[in-house]
Amino acid sequence: MKVAVVGAAGYVGGEMLRLVLQHPDVHEIVATSRSQAGKSIAESHPAMALLTDARFSADSPAEAARGKDVVFLALEHGESSKIMGSLIDSGPGMIVDLAADFRIHDGRLHEKFYGAHPAPSLVHRFQYGLADVRGAELRGAVGIAAPGCFATAAQLSLYGVADLPLAAAPAIFAVTGSSGAGQSPKPTTHHPTRAHNMFAYSAMGHRHEGEILEQWSGWRNDAAAHARLMCHSGPFVRGIHATMYLQFAEPVRDVNAHIAKRFAGRPFVRVLDAPPQLTQVVGSNFALLHAATSDDGREAQVMCVIDNLVKGAGGQALQAMNLALGLDERAGLTAPGVFPC
Ligand SMILES: NC(=O)c1ccc[n+]([C@@H]2O[C@H](COP(=O)([O-])OP(=O)(O)OC[C@H]3O[C@@H](n4cnc5c(N)ncnc54)[C@H](OP(=O)(O)O)[C@@H]3O)[C@@H](O)[C@H]2O)c1
Incomplete structure (x- = not known):
């Protein structure tokens, strides 16, 4: 699979990278960052030096998404809505958004907590990705809104x-x-x-x-x-x-x-x-x-x-992707935690 992680220099983007780099079916990864473009990924995420010597790409979200099977968005709240139209046009197989933009389907509820939605016509494309509850219901999803932590x-x-x-x-x-x-x-x-x-x-x-x-x-x-x-x-x-x-x-x-x-x-x-x-x-x-x-x-x-950052963000997003694609739900996610920490 070819994957893009957009906003990869942030904490959630870094966690997403750590997990997709260890996923058995992911063979190509582009990691974008506006502020860190051209710099080594390990400069922002030191533990990643063991997994990759790649650098952050300056690609726009749409450029990064072109030809990819899955795109993970790890952007600040509101940014996903701004880029979603061009991202969809660039045709990736699946979009997993880790921000809050597309989590709530009820427009009034969204407005109460976040204000008027800037891209309401795109909300229906996203399924709520609470992976441990929704399980096989996510099969076939092409848009997933990963829940908040x-x-x-x-x-x-x-x-x-x-x-x-x-x-x-x-x-x-x-x-x-x-x-x-x-x-x-x-x-x-x-x-x-x-x-x-x-x-x-x-x-x-x-x-x-x-x-x-x-x-x-x-x-x-x-x-x-x-x-x-x-x-x-x-x-x-x-x-x-x-x-x-x-x-x-x-x-x-x-x-x-x-x-x-x-x-x-x-x-x-x-x-x-x-x-x-x-x-x-x-x-x-x-x-x-x-x-x-x-x-x-x-x-x-x-x-x-x-x-x-794992169950509350990157791990759940990857689990939802596995479920949507009909892969083993646990793929790339079986590493235990660290104790004591
Ligand atoms: N932290 C958590 O525990 C957690 C858990 C679940 C969900 N979330 C959600 O996940 C998202 C990211 O959170 P975070 O904690 O990782 O925040 P963060 O550390 O501030 O990272 C956000 C990243 O988004 C990038 N970015 C913002 N706008 C962009 C754009 N238009 N194009 C490309 N890159 C852009 C920024 O990097 P550049 O400036 O380098 O591009 C920044 O590194 C948020 O929506 C947050 O609510 C966070």
Whole structure:
């Protein structure tokens, strides 16, 4: 397969490169960057020196996409919409967008969280790529919108209980590492303000709630179904730890066993007997879940950990590509994480 990674100098682009360079069916890769064009990939992503001595290309997204089987876009929010028309015209076999531009199909929901869509007529071309839930449904997709990182952790938690009787909207408290904010330094990502610190942001309306609500209301078959995401910045580089609190309308005996059944046979989701820890997933495409149920079966606390750049971005995007092409879902994704980290 011939693949292009556009925006390859960023954190998500780098993770995408790390994974496609190890995919058994990928034989040609173009990695573009405007700011790093002509420079060695390993200058931006030092660990990649073991895998390639190639340089970043200055190709425009459309030039990079021409003749490719798959194009991964790892651009800042809003950039994919600007280039999507010319990208589609250049005729790649499949486009996988890792930004939020094409994740939400309901125009009003998109507008609520992101403002008016700049390319609404192109949204229908993209299937939502929540790979561990959608699985074989993605077969044949030619456009995939890879879910957001918080949205992935939240939705894997929600999907496990989507068929249970709830007395209140689930509330998900999630903490992300600093790589979630991308490579450009900002006051909230600068080391002295980030290390040894923790703070909430986007309270009562983080943007990822839009895609979460679209999927959640579908799973619940209830247009008014609600869920609340509470996002925090934590003092680590990679990973998301999410804890979801649930109240049931009638007692549920073993929520953990229920979630395990919901994900039976899914290769990258594991349901543990104890709360998972971030270091168990960092560097891997795994999501680990655990639910604790109250003695009376009226409440549960569901924990989920993922690596924001793998399961929350590049890994999930590659898994969705595998599923869309009918390849082994695990191809290129079986490397374990690193522990301790
Ligand atoms: N970080 C995460 O954990 C995470 C997880 C899931 C999804 N995402 C999403 O993935 C996308 C990338 O995130 P990131 O964290 O990797 O951000 P980042 O580190 O800031 O990288 C974004 C890259 O996009 C390139 N770029 C922007 N506009 C471009 C254009 N028009 N043409 C070509 N290249 C362009 C920039 O590189 P040049 O200036 O060199 O071209 C930059 O390196 C975002 O939409 C983000 O929301 C991020």
